[in-house]
Amino acid sequence: MEVGRSIPRVDAADKVTGRAKYTDDLCPHPVLEAAVLHSTIANGWVKSMDISEAQALPGVVKVLTCFDVPDIQYPTPGHPWSVEAAHQDVADRKLLNRRVRIYGDDIAAVVAEDLITAHRALKLIRVEYEEYPVALEPEGAMAEGFPPIHEEHPDNVLARMDLRTPIRGGEFETVEDVLSSPKFRQFQGHYETQQVQHCHIENPVSFAYMESGRITVVTSTQIPHIVRRVIGQALGIGWGSIRVVKPYIGGGFGNKQEVLYEPLNAWLTTQVGGRCVRLDVSREETFQNTRSRHPISFDVAAAVDEDGTLMARYCKAVSNQGGYASHGNAIVANAVTGYRQLYLDQIGHHAQALTVYTNRPAPGAMRGYGIPQCNFASECFMEDIAREMGLDPLEFRKKNAMPLGYVDPFNGITCHSTALRECIDKGAAYIGWDELREKYKNQTGPVRRGVGMACFSYKTGVYPISLETSSARMVLNQDGTVQLHLGATEIGQGGDTVFSQMAAQAIGIPTEDVHIISFQDTDTAPFDTGAYASRQTYVTGKAIKKVGEEFRAKLLSYAAELFPDADGLTILHRHIADGSGEKLISLADLALNAFYSLEHSVHITAEDTNHCKDNTFAFGCCFAEVEVDIPVGKIKVLRIVNVHDSGRLINPQLAEAQVHGGMSMGLGYALSEEMKFDPKTGRLLNGNLLDYKLPTAMDHPELKALFVETVDPSGPFGNKALGEPPAIPVAPAVRNAVLYATGVAVNSLPMSPQHMVEEFQRGGLI
Amino acid sequence: MIEILRCTVNNKPVEIGIDPRESLADTLRERLGLTSVKKGCEVGECGACTVLVDGEAIDSCIYLSVWAQGKTILTVEGLQDPDGGLSPIQRAFVEEAAVQCGFCTPGIIMSAVEIVGSGKQYTRDELRKLISGHLCRCTGYQNILNAVERAVNEAHKFVGK
Numbered sequence: 001m002e003v004g005r006s007i008p009r010v011d012a013a014d015k016v017t018g019r020a021k022y023t024d025d026l027c028p029h030p031v032l033e034a035a036v037l038h039s040t041i042a043n044g045w046v047k048s049m050d051i052s053e054a055q056a057l058p059g060v061v062k063v064l065t066c067f068d069v070p071d072i073q074y075p076t077p078g079h080p081w082s083v084e085a086a087h088q089d090v091a092d093r094k095l096l097n098r099r100v101r102i103y104g105d106d107i108a109a110v111v112a113e114d115l116i117t118a119h120r121a122l123k124l125i126r127v128e129y130e131e132y133p134v135a136l137e138p139e140g141a142m143a144e145g146f147p148p149i150h151e152e153h154p155d156n157v158l159a160r161m162d163l164r165t166p167i168r169g170g171e172f173e174t175v176e177d178v179l180s181s182p183k184f185r186q187f188q189g190h191y192e193t194q195q196v197q198h199c200h201i202e203n204p205v206s207f208a209y210m211e212s213g214r215i216t217v218v219t220s221t222q223i224p225h226i227v228r229r230v231i232g233q234a235l236g237i238g239w240g241s242i243r244v245v246k247p248y249i250g251g252g253f254g255n256k257q258e259v260l261y262e263p264l265n266a267w268l269t270t271q272v273g274g275r276c277v278r279l280d281v282s283r284e285e286t287f288q289n290t291r292s293r294h295p296i297s298f299d300v301a302a303a304v305d306e307d308g309t310l311m312a313r314y315c316k317a318v319s320n321q322g323g324y325a326s327h328g329n330a331i332v333a334n335a336v337t338g339y340r341q342l343y344l345d346q347i348g349h350h351a352q353a354l355t356v357y358t359n360r361p362a363p364g365a366m367r368g369y370g371i372p373q374c375n376f377a378s379e380c381f382m383e384d385i386a387r388e389m390g391l392d393p394l395e396f397r398k399k400n401a402m403p404l405g406y407v408d409p410f411n412g413i414t415c416h417s418t419a420l421r422e423c424i425d426k427g428a429a430y431i432g433w434d435e436l437r438e439k440y441k442n443q444t445g446p447v448r449r450g451v452g453m454a455c456f457s458y459k460t461g462v463y464p465i466s467l468e469t470s471s472a473r474m475v476l477n478q479d480g481t482v483q484l485h486l487g488a489t490e491i492g493q494g495g496d497t498v499f500s501q502m503a504a505q506a507i508g509i510p511t512e513d514v515h516i517i518s519f520q521d522t523d524t525a526p527f528d529t530g531a532y533a534s535r536q537t538y539v540t541g542k543a544i545k546k547v548g549e550e551f552r553a554k555l556l557s558y559a560a561e562l563f564p565d566a567d568g569l570t571i572l573h574r575h576i577a578d579g580s581g582e583k584l585i586s587l588a589d590l591a592l593n594a595f596y597s598l599e600h601s602v603h604i605t606a607e608d609t610n611h612c613k614d615n616t617f618a619f620g621c622c623f624a625e626v627e628v629d630i631p632v633g634k635i636k637v638l639r640i641v642n643v644h645d646s647g648r649l650i651n652p653q654l655a656e657a658q659v660h661g662g663m664s665m666g667l668g669y670a671l672s673e674e675m676k677f678d679p680k681t682g683r684l685l686n687g688n689l690l691d692y693k694l695p696t697a698m699d700h701p702e703l704k705a706l707f708v709e710t711v712d713p714s715g716p717f718g719n720k721a722l723g724e725p726p727a728i729p730v731a732p733a734v735r736n737a738v739l740y741a742t743g744v745a746v747n748s749l750p751m752s753p754q755h756m757v758e759e760f761q762r763g764g765l766i
Numbered sequence: 767m768i769e770i771l772r773c774t775v776n777n778k779p780v781e782i783g784i785d786p787r788e789s790l791a792d793t794l795r796e797r798l799g800l801t802s803v804k805k806g807c808e809v810g811e812c813g814a815c816t817v818l819v820d821g822e823a824i825d826s827c828i829y830l831s832v833w834a835q836g837k838t839i840l841t842v843e844g845l846q847d848p849d850g851g852l853s854p855i856q857r858a859f860v861e862e863a864a865v866q867c868g869f870c871t872p873g874i875i876m877s878a879v880e881i882v883g884s885g886k887q888y889t890r891d892e893l894r895k896l897i898s899g900h901l902c903r904c905t906g907y908q909n910i911l912n913a914v915e916r917a918v919n920e921a922h923k924f925v926g927k
Contacts, residue, residue: 008860015868016856016875018802018842025801116787199903201806201814201869250804250869251903283807492867492904657863657909664906689811689901696898697907 002504002511003717006653009497010516011248011490020248023220027207027278032061034111034268034279035118036261037125038289042103042359042682043132043149050126054110057124059117061272065108065125066096069267074234077327077364078223078257080467080529090158090325092150095234095264100129101149101323102361103682104288109264111272115280134682138297138318138356149323149357158321158355159329161336165409167348175350178312184303187385191377192297192748195320195675196668198366199694200492202250203286208265210274215266218245222252222491223530224520227262234263235270242266246520252491253665254365255291257532258326287687291364292675294331295320298339298377308391309346310400315339316352317374322362329355330465331363335370339378341408341617342457343400359682361675365532367665368724371458372731376749379454379732384745393453393736394424394433402457402617411464413615417720419645419708420455420619426706427453427643431623440740446630449638450741454732455621460721461535461612468535468612470543471526474503474551476604478595480574480587481513482551487528488540490518493658493723495536498650502541502717506548507555508571509587526607534618534721537650541716543610551606558594558604559585614714618721620644622666622729626737630765633756635671635738641704642726648711648718655722659705662726668695670731674750693752773834775800776844790826790834791815794841802842802872806901813900816873817841823880825899842872845879855879855917864913866904874900878914882921890915 014020039046051063075089082088096106108125112118135141141149141156148154164175172178179186206219221227224246232239249256265279281290301314317339319332336351368375386393398421406415428434436451443449461468473485484503490496496516504511517525528540556569559576563569568579575583576590585593594604625639642659649655672693676685686692705726711718731749738756739745744763746756760766768783775798784793789808794800794817803826806812810828817826818840845853852860855878865871874897881888881896888896893914894907902910 008863009865011868012860012863012865013852013856015865015871016842016852016859017846018800018872020868021801022804022869024805025795029796199901200867201812201901201903202804202867203806248868250806251867253903283809283811492869494866653863657866657905660906660908661866661904662906664908665903667906688809689807690809694901694903696901697894697911698898700894700906700908703906703908 002501003650004648005501005511006651007497007501007511009494009654010500011496011518022202022248022250023218024205024280026218026247028276031207032111032113032272032275032277033115033118034109034265034277035115035122036106037108037122038104039100039107041100041129041131042134044100045130046098046100046107047128047130049108054121054124057117057121059113060110060121061113062111063108063121063125064268064271066098069095070236072234072236074230074263076230076259076324078226078259078530078532079327081229090328092325095267102359103684105323106289109268111268111277134359134680136358136360136677136679136682138320138358141356141358149359153357156357158325158357161329161333161353163351163410165345165349169347172347175312175314175348178303178347179301179314181303184305184311185389187302187304187388189300189381189384190298190747191380193295193373193376194749195292195295195360195363196673197287197292197675197692198253198255200251200253200255203281203283204256204260204290205280206262206265207276207278208269209276210269214241214243215269216243216245217262217266218247219262220249220256221246222256222489222532224489224522225487225527226530227259228522230259231263231266235267244522246489248518249491252531253367254532256491257365257530258291260290283689284687287675287692288361288684291326291366292361293366294363294373296332296335296373298374300377300381302381302385304385304389308389308396308399310343312345312347312349314350319353319355320360320363321355321357322360323357324362326362326364329353331365331370335374338371338457339374341402342378344402344406360677361684367727369533371456372669372728375454375456375728376732379729380735380747383452383736383739394428397455398424401455413459413617416616416714417647417710417712418617418619419710422708423619423621423643423645424455426708427621427623427641430641430704430706431625431639433623436625443741447627448630448741449625449627450737450739451623451625452733452736452738452740453621453623454729454736455619456725456728457617457619458534458721458725458728460538460616460618462533463612463615468539469609470528470540470612471607471609472543472547473526473607474547474605476591476594478591480591481515482507482509484514484516485526486540487520487525488536489520489531491531493531494651494654495531497654498537499540499544501650502544503548505717506545507552509574513574534723534725537719538715538721539612541719542612543608545716546610547606547608550608554604554606555590558602559590561600562593616712616714616720618644618646618725620725620729622733624733624737626734626741628738628741630742630760633753633760635734635751635756637667637701637734640701641706642729643706643708644722644725645708645710646722646725647715647720648709649707650717650719655707656705658722659726660703663703663730664695664700665727666730667700669749670734671751769832771831771835773836774838776841784831786832788831790817790829790831793831794826800841800843804869804872806869814870814873816876816900818876818880821880821883823877842875854920855882858913858917862909862913862916864905864909870900870902874910878917881914882917887918887922
């Protein structure tokens, strides 16, 4: 069995020797360097720009401004394109913008012979602005009289959503009736999450040049085929005239599921005669000008019967979209949907979501796509209800959790498999839930301990909200090994390794005999929309399985030509064998025959597309034990465990590593990370890795990852989502542990010492 | 303006022209092709550009190349044995699944070389502190610590014999 083996990553040796090439490692030298001028206001217009001094600086090749760019607005999110206009992404920015919407907006670019000259030239550009007031929060942007950040949306509301599930039972007409009925216990809550950044260690660098009249862009992206399309849209040229190459990439986490500076760089090379231009985005620019995770505020209500059964819930989410639409309303829509799906409402559910333009740097996709936010609201609220009603928080969750066979009333996504309840039991047993709850109840004193938990559900890919398609190509080599070529992308998560294992499994050969082409080149790679939505092991996995089986059938068919009298041909230990298990010919010899036979020469290959029309839910939970030093507001996580049902694990060792990384991101979200802004100017105050508190090795306890493996009937190998889920339940688990320790319910993130001191003062503990 | 830098890089004498304003990271990457030296912040915050200068781990992005005059520099490219085999530290990173996107990996491996080279044994918490100058977003540091711990223990066993 190749699936289920803990083999080392196929790229590990290249990465520990420094041989693995990332975008900037491939950049030719010398190269022209581009640098972007960022606005020093957060809201307004560029009235005029004087570039004469900059243009005159020796070494400057070209200065281009927001007055020079094509008059085309284009969309940036890494969604599959839709041929229906109503489902297309919001096109709300130009390559460089006259209309300034965030502090640091892109308003001009310099191309120079070296970077020092480029940066000197930026300082010589004189800009005259017309300045508007700044709104960093939705309330301010929606206030009467606040200027439209985009003229298409006069009230600064990008989109609204209002969904009511059908009401069950005849007693009530609306969710609101249930939520005001004296028959049930009624609860309300308000929860808020903060803006955080992906902090992949490789910034999103690219270089671009022209060849044969076409533009090539080499870039650090999760979505090469989508980058190609968006460059075409932004420049108003045919998509076939663009070639995008993706080498190894130093982390993405959703930020590189957005088309960031590639269109500008593609345009810049066309403005300097096709010469190669590098656009190296600094860490500070990555914070200010790329994406982040949305701050979302939630108002929730629930009606619960005396047994602890959820009768009806309401959830309203307001998402702070910053200056550009990015993924539009999709993320907050996913948040309220995910909020609804985790638990069943016996009577009904009402969800409202709105996405509001503000003057913050625009958030976009980040590991979990709205679910880390809604999960904080959901799991804090569930804990608060259980505490108020005196219910066992584990039993309360298990009683109401999504059941096997659940079908979403709107999108039809079905729960094909679930081990959520088993995950909860396993996590509780590992942490010693019952003993710790007993041990830590009714504590006093300045330093207290607690234990808490949270659980989640997460869908696998984007069907049916969006297209799910994936293609694969397999090519026989002369030695009987196989080249695997995909449009799916390795971004650090281990995709290439598990894809190789899946191909080997489907063909019937060892993984060592599968050679995956890691770099994507849109000129040659089969079409796939890329790495996002925890989709690739599921969606691309289906394509690999389909093509692997076709490839296997072709090998066996050629073998049948060589051995017409043999029965029950199969592949066994790198050989063609007959039904009795007798080896007839090695795959290497079969391959040589196929290549060079004078009777029938054929290059055995298989290529196909799998249009995936299914989805499934992954589940899991987090348990955390904390120590709280109340006077200084310091929370120390002593022990933590995540337990996941991601279906069958393709590579258990890599799965465990993926969970560690997600838990780490969850701990940063819980305790320290937050993008902070000057409320007057809108300027980001901590856009660097010193002031933005990314966890270091000293900030973490040992991270424990456990699994309950199910075999999902819809998954290509019984597998389902794993990439994003580990980051989801950590923050509410830590919050609930703090609640148990101190009795203080913290309803906003992060739980940093400054914030906790305020909370403890409010709670009367300080 | 060009200055001549003479130093030893990965056990070979090097003599090259450099701009006196340039960082060691840029010299190693762009003039010597040693692209294992990664740049994640260029201000000494992330640790991705760590190399050893005379055996000491430094952030090469904030180390001027002119300071390396006459010194001995080691990068990940210089770690493999003469037959091309992985060093014990590199093997530990592979086998402990301490590598994901791999961008922070060469820098942390160089710190691990310094840690192992000290000949001392460390507690888990001491190792956490010793690698805390490296930021990693993929691994939660868990398997990196396992790999460094393993490399330290293996070296200690070897020395012990």
